[in-house]
Amino acid sequence: xxxYLVTGGLGFxxxxxxxxxxxNRKDIKIINIDSVTYAANPDNIDEEKxxxxxxxxxxxxxxxxxxxxxxxxxxxxxxxxxAESHVDRSILNPSIFIKTNVEGTxxxxxxxxxxxxxxxxQISTDEVYGSLGKEGLFTEKTPLSPRSPYSASKASADxxxxxxxxxxxxxxxxxxxxxxxxxYQFPEKLIPLTIINALTGKDIPLYGDGKNIRDWVYVDDHVxxxxxxxxxxxxxxxYNIGGRSEMQNIDIISLILKKLNKPLSLIKYVxxxxxxxxxxxxDFSKINKxxxxxxxxxxxxxxxxxxxxxxxxxxxxxxxxxxxxxxxYKIMYERGK
Ligand code: NAD
Ligand code: TYD
Numbered sequence: 001x002x003x004y005l006v007t008g009g010l011g012f013x014x015x016x017x018x019x020x021x022x023x024n025r026k027d028i029k030i031i032n033i034d035s036v037t038y039a040a041n042p043d044n045i046d047e048e049k050x051x052x053x054x055x056x057x058x059x060x061x062x063x064x065x066x067x068x069x070x071x072x073x074x075x076x077x078x079x080x081x082x083a084e085s086h087v088d089r090s091i092l093n094p095s096i097f098i099k100t101n102v103e104g105t106x107x108x109x110x111x112x113x114x115x116x117x118x119x120x121x122q123i124s125t126d127e128v129y130g131s132l133g134k135e136g137l138f139t140e141k142t143p144l145s146p147r148s149p150y151s152a153s154k155a156s157a158d159x160x161x162x163x164x165x166x167x168x169x170x171x172x173x174x175x176x177x178x179x180x181x182x183x184y185q186f187p188e189k190l191i192p193l194t195i196i197n198a199l200t201g202k203d204i205p206l207y208g209d210g211k212n213i214r215d216w217v218y219v220d221d222h223v224x225x226x227x228x229x230x231x232x233x234x235x236x237x238x239y240n241i242g243g244r245s246e247m248q249n250i251d252i253i254s255l256i257l258k259k260l261n262k263p264l265s266l267i268k269y270v271x272x273x274x275x276x277x278x279x280x281x282x283d284f285s286k287i288n289k290x291x292x293x294x295x296x297x298x299x300x301x302x303x304x305x306x307x308x309x310x311x312x313x314x315x316x317x318x319x320x321x322x323x324x325x326x327x328x329y330k331i332m333y334e335r336g337k
């Protein structure tokens with residue numbers, strides 16, 4: 001039995017990863033460490049009911065706390081999901097992005113080297129490649145050209161991770177996935193924000209001309225891609241993960257509203273995001289050919305599942321939107337009103 005140290009496992013993708021592993025891989029033990037920021041939800045995973053699972057509240061930017069985990073447990077693999085993950089927040093306050101995404105990753109790398117872990121997987125993003133024009137796709141060879149404090153911090157972490165492979169021969173792997181959606185996503189991101197605002201009769205803020213493009217992947221497909229890389233990936237390699245689902249923001253919002261039977265008049269064009277990347281689109285032929293990864297869900301089916309989950313889990317998001325999230329929403333969307 002292998003022990004995985006999963007970081008950020010109370011956030012959106014980490015939660016989905018842990019739940020998937022707990023139900024499908026009885027031979028994996030998971031230690032989840034998460035500092036429980038605003039984006040985490042301790043109710044997501046029931047420690048009592050989840051087999052081979054243990055949670056510790058630890059900040060990866062705190063090297064002393066982190067080293068205790070390595071000291072007290074025999075860890076085989078590290079999967080680093082922990083991050084500050086929202087571009088808009090990185091524009092409001094970049095410093096915490098450097099602390100967690102860069103310093104935190106460096107701490108994990110150093111301890112992983114010291115304790116000779118077998119595999120280190122850095123969960124990265126296609127945003128490190130920057131912004132595309134109308135044509136072309138991001139491949140693993142596309143030069144890094146991050147344009148937001150968030151993507152700059154993720155690119156820095158990727159480069160640190162790769163430097164540990166080249167310098168110390170550490171068994172490092174990197175995945176770069178496009179925009180995820182699905183169950184347990186925090187309401188500040190576009191798809192849950194649209195669903196929740198539509199359900200609560202609030203305007204849906206659409207940045208700029210609404211024609212920015214994102215390439216959407218259902219979170220379960222991302223999780224399967226991560227497992228494929230962990231199990232079969234080659235050290236020192238980067239693997240793009242995608243869902244073959246490019247769409248303009250205006251179109252995806254309109255589609256969600258249609259599925260919910262809500263009027264398009266809820267859409268409200270607002271001031272554009274500073275430095276707003278125009279288009280992301282990912283070529284994932286490498287993971288497809290080399291590791292036989294293929295996304296299972298198209299956008300239409302994935303959105304149906306996601307909408308149903310938010311309809312059936314009003315308590316989960318109701319708690320969030322009635323708490324601190326309200327202050328963020330005011331700062332972000334109600335400035336100057
Ligand atoms: P999220 O914001 O939902 O969750 C992040 C989790 O990390 C939270 O539980 C938070 O408490 C935890 N965390 C933050 N700072 C920490 C710290 N200092 N120490 C320990 N834990 C800390 O993010 P997500 O959407 O689940 O993204 C997970 C990872 O996947 C991130 O690395 C992100 O860059 C990457 N990614 C996300 C997407 C996407 O569309 N959401 C796409 C590609 C890659
Ligand atoms: P987001 O979910 O923040 O992901 P990312 O910025 O990492 O791609 O945003 C997805 C797209 O939706 C992006 O082009 C910005 C846009 N957007 C809006 O138009 N309005 C919003 O309120 C938000 C949060 C995002």
